[in-house]
Amino acid sequence: MQLPSLFSALGLALVLGLTPLWALADDGHNHGEAPATAAGPALPRFAATSDLFELVGVLDGQKLALYLDHAGDNSPVKEAQLELDIAGARVTLTRVAEGEFQAALAAPLAEGVSPVTATVVAGTETDLLAGEIDVHAAAHAHAEPAGRRNALVAGAVGAVLLALGAVWGLRRGRAARVGGAA
Template structure:
């Protein structure tokens, strides 16, 4: 029985140390270069509408809609543009923020689903009608997909080592417990 406890102790210690050494393993693309910035959260709902003349991108942040209008040919902001926008069949009042940049404040954040967007652009003697769909979905929490696989392996190894040590402790305790004597007083 002593050999079993020695084996269990050695196995538990080796699993614990082996799991700790997994932290030294490098992940994919390990080159000591600067790590790319991880996204801080889910992407905000957006739409993009393009034509031969213009590109319009809208980004929704709650009830705030930011719009960016550029020329399709060279991605320059459209100067002195008149922009009219319908969101779900309802016209929105737009405020010019900068050249090619507009903002709108909705009465309330839109409901989940696909919302049709129609924009009329007039810039000088050029005009165009753009159409897109704003896809609004609820954000859901995800685990970090970029977490290195050694973390999961280390956790399993530590759990297995703890289980082996607990089993060894329980067996040793059971072995050293003195059995109760049967019988009465003489």
């Protein structure tokens, strides 16, 4: 392999090895607004439904927010009375608005799945709802996005492999010339 061929091979190796880096868009070079992402791990929640009512509860530490709607049209249940039991313990609720309640738990819920039962009385309608809330510690709350890092590593590995192939080809060419001249 002649010297200009070596430089051509090394140049090609560099271009091909760095191509994945050029394909990445950074700030100001994207195609529109990025979709919204969650700022942290999702809060534990439960849902309990029946033919009449839908109840959703969201747990934030020891604070519990509850949303009670009609199953048919998803409108808040007006003037409802709600009794709640989580893992065998009765929870005292405070009405915040129509169909919205809140509670302060006496103690944090234990990790794992806990049964939830609710009794709803709204006018002449009464129903018993059941669900489960799954509480787990956020093990991977700060996971690092790996897409860009993986592309950088792949580009660098590709460039090194192509450069090694060019050097191997050069040495092979020299060996053929030396062997052919003898």
